[in-house]
Each structure stands twice: as structure tokens, then as C-alpha cells.
Amino acid sequence: xxxxxxxxxxxxxxxxxxxxxxxxxxxxxxxxxxxxxxxxxxxxxxxxxxxxxxxxxxxxxxxxxxxxxxxxxxxxxxxxxxxxxxxxxxxxxxxxxxxxxxxxxxxxxxxxxxxxxxxxxxxxxxxxxxxxxxxxxxxxxxxxxxxxxxxxxxxxxxxxxxxxxxxxxxxxxxxxxxxxxxxxxxxxxxxxxxxxxxxxxxxxxxxxxxxxxxxxxxxxxxxxxxxxxxxxxxxxxxxxxxxxxxxxxxxxxxxxxxxxxxxxxxxxxxxxxxxxxxxxxxxxxxxxxxxxxxxxxxxxxxxxxxxxxxxxxxxxxxxxxxxxxxxxxxxxxxxxxxxxxxxxxxxxxxxxxxxxxxxxxxxxxxxxxxxxxxxxxxxxxxxxxxxxxxxxxxxxxxxxxxxxxxxxxxxxxxxxxxxxxxxxxxxxxxxxxxxxxxxxxxxxxxxxxxxxxxxxxxxxxxxxxxxxxxxxxxxxxxxxxxxxxxxxxxxxx
Ligand code: FRU
Numbered sequence: 451x452x453x454x455x456x457x458x459x460x461x462x463x464x465x466x467x468x469x470x471x472x473x474x475x476x477x478x479x480x481x482x483x484x485x486x487x488x489x490x491x492x493x494x495x496x497x498x499x500x501x502x503x504x505x506x507x508x509x510x511x512x513x514x515x516x517x518x519x520x521x522x523x524x525x526x527x528x529x530x531x532x533x534x535x536x537x538x539x540x541x542x543x544x545x546x547x548x549x550x551x552x553x554x555x556x557x558x559x560x561x562x563x564x565x566x567x568x569x570x571x572x573x574x575x576x577x578x579x580x581x582x583x584x585x586x587x588x589x590x591x592x593x594x595x596x597x598x599x600x601x602x603x604x605x606x607x608x609x610x611x612x613x614x615x616x617x618x619x620x621x622x623x624x625x626x627x628x629x630x631x632x633x634x635x636x637x638x639x640x641x642x643x644x645x646x647x648x649x650x651x652x653x654x655x656x657x658x659x660x661x662x663x664x665x666x667x668x669x670x671x672x673x674x675x676x677x678x679x680x681x682x683x684x685x686x687x688x689x690x691x692x693x694x695x696x697x698x699x700x701x702x703x704x705x706x707x708x709x710x711x712x713x714x715x716x717x718x719x720x721x722x723x724x725x726x727x728x729x730x731x732x733x734x735x736x737x738x739x740x741x742x743x744x745x746x747x748x749x750x751x752x753x754x755x756x757x758x759x760x761x762x763x764x765x766x767x768x769x770x771x772x773x774x775x776x777x778x779x780x781x782x783x784x785x786x787x788x789x790x791x792x793x794x795x796x797x798x799x800x801x802x803x804x805x806x807x808x809x810x811x812x813x814x815x816x817x818x819x820x821x822x823x824x825x826x827x828x829x830x831x832x833x834x835x836x837x838x839x840x841x842x843x844x845x846x847x848x849x850x851x852x853x854x855x856x857x858x859x860x861x862x863x864x865x866x867x868x869x870x871x872x873x874x875x876x877x878x879x880x881x882x883x884x885x886x887x888x889x890x891x892x893x894x895x896x897x898x899x900x901x902x903x904x905x906x907x908x909x910x911x912x913x914x915x916x917x918x919x920x921x922x923x924x925x926x927x928x929x930x931x932x933x934x935x936x937x938x939x940x941x942x943x
Contacts, residue, residue, distance in 0.1 A: 455535035476933040478763040485761035487727035490550030509760040514544035523783040524766040540564040549614040563610040603630030634664030651709035661685040666727040691718040715774040721870035722901030749864040777897035788929035802917040816927040820878040821846040825920035834913030859906035
């Protein structure tokens with residue numbers, strides 16, 4: 451093991467809190483330091499492994515390592531020691547994002563981006579590391595995909611984030627590259643052994659239709675359709691779906707005989723404020739599961755006083771396809787951790803109301819809201835107390851939902867408001883809200899919309915109130931979520 455990796459492992463072992471009431475109850479963080487993109491999200495030896503972009507030493511982005519955790523049920527994560535450090539000449543400036551797959555001999559293969567700054571510029575190439583689920587050795591002939599495999603005129607500086615999978619005995623990977631027009635391309639590569647790679651095609655090109663450069667691609671089939679996901683840099687706001695800056699998109703379509711992807715429908719993946727760089731895996735029972743970095747780059751650049759970590763993952767979500775759209779729903783395993791059900795059926799709300807038993811910060815909350823004819827606006831305030839509140843407002847006539855976290859404890863103003871379309875069915879709308887100490891994830895209907903945001907209101911801002919301009923009928927089910935605290939995850943209990 452190199453000194454750099456040993457140092458990272460020693461540091462996290464010493465500093466990752468053992469008793470940590472200030473950490474999220476069930477959203478994965480690095481425990482210490484900073485995390486961004488999920489990496490190498492893949493089954494291995496009957497469990498689900500998740501690596502992540504990781505700077506253990508500071509709550510800001512820095513020298514990129516790969517942190518590591520695993521879970522049997524997507525919820526109860528157990529930390530493993532850091533897997534990769536930027537300790538080789540070809541990755542000395544960062545082990546950037548990538549994927550994982552299992553080799554025919556049973557070992558785990560990681561494919562990641564090595565970043566190397568040289569006097570003549572920065573180079574990104576794809577590198578391999580092989581291991582047993584805990585310890586990984588970088589391949590002696592790294593890098594395994596270099597500029598030689600790039601199309602003419604494309605950038606050697608922006609070439610990253612390989613997502614790898616195995617299909618019919620061969621390995622495939624998609625990676626992003628800044629093409630010769632200066633915007634993003636998704637390239638498709640193939641390999642027989644996971645170590646020798648050839649470019650098969652330019653799978654899909656941005657052509658400046660959706661932002662500029664792309665990041666973190668993923669590609670899979672779902673219900674007979676090809677699905678391509680990627681994150682977008684410098685998106686320009688268009689419809690209510692797309693807003694300025696970083697965002698994530700998916701395209702549903704098909705692949706032709708030349709390995710080119712044709713999009714039949716394109717959409718924003720999330721409607722919230724904090725979501726980027728997701729990865730998916732095929733679960734052992736065949737479900738397609740997605741996990742995202744629950745953070746926007748724009749808001750990540752501030753230090754939150756008193757926080758020992760920066761960056762959280764979403765709860766993993768089951769993906770399904772319906773009417774040309776991806777639906778997202780929290781993994782069903784989460785429901786095993788529900789306790790203490792409190793419910794209200796068909797109650798009428800108008801005045802601001804605080805319902806007995808409906809308060810707290812860690813819960814799974816289901817609501818069905820049926821507005822009366824003249825109602826235009828219904829608001830649920832969460833994380834409420836001492837001047838703090840986060841508002842989720844339903845505009846019943848416009849058919850939109852607005853998130854407003856202007857009073858949620860951020861030291862600086864970044865974008866704190868987002869509004870997006872939400873469909874009513876037979877005059878009613880169903881919402882599911884996953885609340886954790888530092889976040890809210892909202893799912894509309896059966897997962898037609900998902901919207902995440904991180905929140906930093908103090909621990910005792912636990913109030914939840916409902917109010918409406920005219921009467922609404924509401925049914926509520928609230929469950930506490932009791933999940934292993936992070937200190938127990940550290941011990942793998
Ligand atoms: C996306 C990203 C990736 C890169 C990584 C670096 O958030 O910019 O493209 O590999 O983060 O940490």
C-alpha cells in the first residue's frame with residue numbers, strides 16, 4: 451500500500467465520528483471530509499458496493515480519492531477503508547469518477563479517470579485497479595484508455611467518468627469527452643478482458659443542445675428501451691424543466707447498427723435543487739437502481755459552520771419506465787425501517803395547523819392532498835423553529851410545486867427556490883417526503899417527479915405545519931425511520 455493511501459485510511463479511521471448525532475440518519479456521507487459523485491456502484495459478492503469521490507482531509511473538494519462503503523439493502527451502509535488515492539504518476543492530480551464490474555476470475559475491476567497535470571496541460575485518461583472488495587492494486591500498464599482512442603480533434607483534457615458493465619462475456623464502458631465542436635460527446639468503448647479497450651463509437655453528441663461539456667454518463671436498457679443518463683455543465687434555462695448551471699438529464703431511445711444512440715425523449719432527471727452525477731446498477735433481483743450526489747456544485751462551494759462533512763448521497767431509487775418517462779421511487783428496502791405509524795384520514799386544513807405527532811426531522815411522510823374548488827395554494831412548512839422554515843407549496847391551479855429553502859440555515863444565498871410541474875390525478879395529488887437531518891427528498895405521484903434539497907436548519911427546528919388559502923382535504927401517514935447510526939455503520943454492526 452502506498453503512503454498516500456495509508457495516510458487517508460489512518461485519517462478516516464481516526465476522524466470519522468464514532469458517535470455522530472450530527473450526521474444524517476440514513477443518507478450516506480463520507481463521515482469526514484468531502485464527497486461528490488457516486489462511483490463504482492455495483493454488486494460484488496452478494497452485496498452492493500458504492501465508492502465515491504472523496505477528500506477526507508477537508509469539507510471542500512481537493513485531492514480526489516475513492517472512498518468506499520457497502521450495503522446489503524441499499525440503506526444500512528458500512529464504511530470500508532478508502533480504496534484509491536492519487537498516488538501514481540498518471541493520477542497524481544486526482545482519481546476522478548468511474549465504475550466497477552466483476553472480472554471472470556471473481557476479482558473486482560475499478561475503471562476510473564486518472565488526472566495528470568503536466569507543464570503542457572492537464573490530461574485525463576482511464577485507468578484500472580483490481581481488488582478483492584477491500585484492497586485494490588492499480589494495473590501495472592495504466593492508463594488503459596488513452597487519447598489514442600479519441601476521435602480526431604477532441605479534447606485530451608476533458609475525457610472522463612467511465613461507467614463500465616459486462617454483457618454477454620464482454621466489457622463495455624461509456625465515458626464523456628469534449629468533442630471537436632467543444633461540447634460533450636458520450637463515447638462507447640469495448641473490451642474482452644476489461645484491460646484492453648477499443649473505441650466502438652461516438653454514442654451520442656451534445657452539439658450545444660444541452661449545455662456545454664457533459665459529465666458522468668450511464669447507459670442501460672430498461673423495458674426494451676435504451677436509456678442514457680448524463681450530467682450537464684452550463685445548462686441554459688429553457689422550460690420549467692431546465693435551469694441554469696449544473697443538472698442531470700436522461701434520454702430514452704434506441705441504438706442503431708453503428709452503435710449510435712437516437713433519443714426519442716429527453717428530460718431533466720430531477721426537479722430539486724441538489725442532484726448531480728447519478729449512477730445506476732442492476733440489482734441482484736433485476737431492478738435498476740439509481741443513486742445520486744445530493745448536492746449541486748453551485749451550493750457546494752460554501753463551508754457550513756460546525757459541519758464535519760460535506761456531501762450526501764440520495765436514497766437509492768428504483769427506476770421504471772412509463773409513457774416515455776423514467777419514474778423514480780425510493781428502494782422498497784427503506785420501508786423495513788419504518789416505525790411508529792401516525793395517520794390522519796381526510797382531515798380538512800385551512801388555517802395553519804400543527805398536527806399532533808407530525809413533527810421531527812427523520813421520517814417517511816406520505817400525503818394525499820385534495821384541494822377544494824377555490825383553493826389555489828397549499829403550503830407545508832418543514833424544519834420549522836426559531837425563524838427557520840423550509841416551504842413546499844402546491845399551486846393547485848398552475849399545477850406546480852415550489853420548494854423554498856431561503857430560511858434553512860445556509861450561510862450564503864445560492865439558489866434556494868425551485869418550481870416545477872406536478873400532475874394532479876382525479877383532483878388529488880400524492881406526495882412522499884423523505885426527511886433526514888440535513889435533507890428532504892420529495893417524490894410526486896408514483897415517482898413522476900423527484901426533487902431533492904439539502905437543508906442546514908438547526909437540530910431543534912423540527913416543526914411541521916400545514917396551511918392553505920381555502921380548504922383542502924389531506925390524508926397523512928407518517929413513519930419514523932430508525933436506521934443504524936453512522937457510528938454503528940463504522941463498526942459494521
Ligand atoms: C462531476 C465531476 C466529474 C469528475 C469528478 C471530479 O461532479 O466533475 O466529471 O470526474 O466530479 O471530482
